[in-house]
Amino acid sequence: MRIWAATCLAWTALSAAGLPEIAATAPAGAEKLIRPGTRGNRIATASTSRGPWVDANGWRLRRDAGKMLVYDNVPDLWVPLAVAESYVYSGQTTLVTSKPELAQPMTAFVKSIDQPALPPVVDIGVVDDGTPQTGEVMNLIARRNLLFQPIPQAAGPYKLIVRVGSEQFPKSAASNPSEFANLVRHALTDEKRSLRIYGSETIIGYLTAEGNRARLHLLNYATDPIEGIRIRVAGAWKVAGLRSFNDPNAKPEEEELADGGLEFGLERLSRYAVVDLTKK
Secondary structure, eight states: OOEEOSOOOOOOSSOOTTOOEEESSOOTTOEEOOOOEEESSOOOSOOSSOOOEEEOOHHHHHHTTTSOEEEOSOOGGGHHHHHHHHHHTTOOEEEEOSOGGGGHHHHHHHHHHOOOOOOBEESEEEEOOSOHHHHHHHHHHHHTTOOEEEESSSOSSOSEEEOTTSSSSOHHHHTSHHHHHHHHHHHHOGGGOSEEEESOSSEEEEEEEETTEEEEEEEEOSSSOEEEEEEEEESSEEEEEEEETTBTTOOOEEEEEETTEEEEEEEEEOSEEEEEEEEO
């Protein structure tokens, strides 16, 4: 049973919910987010043999929803990603920068595509005990495009419930969060995943849906555009629209329904794209 969690946020034509406030200094009491992006070498082409380290805040923006969070000391290259990331996860954030003009192109793009937020699709409930260890588990799960929701207790009609310290997911396994995330993936099984992204380890997807509508957000954390990716969304969907930052000609490729899910390709993803879906 698929869970549609979270609440829809208000929207106006003037501003998009989740866009960061641009400021010269961090607000008092705000908690710092990491600089989003990748570390190490440039990754320009999809490959299964490369594994760049991805720094992403989606799990924090979900876990700490309602808290004031701040992007500080973000290098110029990653300012557009910070803007998009905050918007995707409906964050309450501030972006500290001395160059507000760097945020303007992504801000304008987001406002051009904005619509009322849909609830997130959730496959996995992760019992949140508030510890850094569980937080790192959430981080690694999110980076593997496993759709999860922090929950206060091990209950609810999720496809899988993960509690660090349970018999199925012992604390000893969580000492290596990367391997723990693989354990979660195998426990869920690929067949039950609502979202799968092939061809890149630097693209994180966030799937939202309600009724006959769905919206898939795709964030590219690599330095350069990623080429040649393929996406699978469980269910009888069809692509109703695709808009990609800095790529007005982007369109889905080889769209098809196969084995109970929609599959399609993207020739190129620069920084952020939104795919709107409707029921077939």
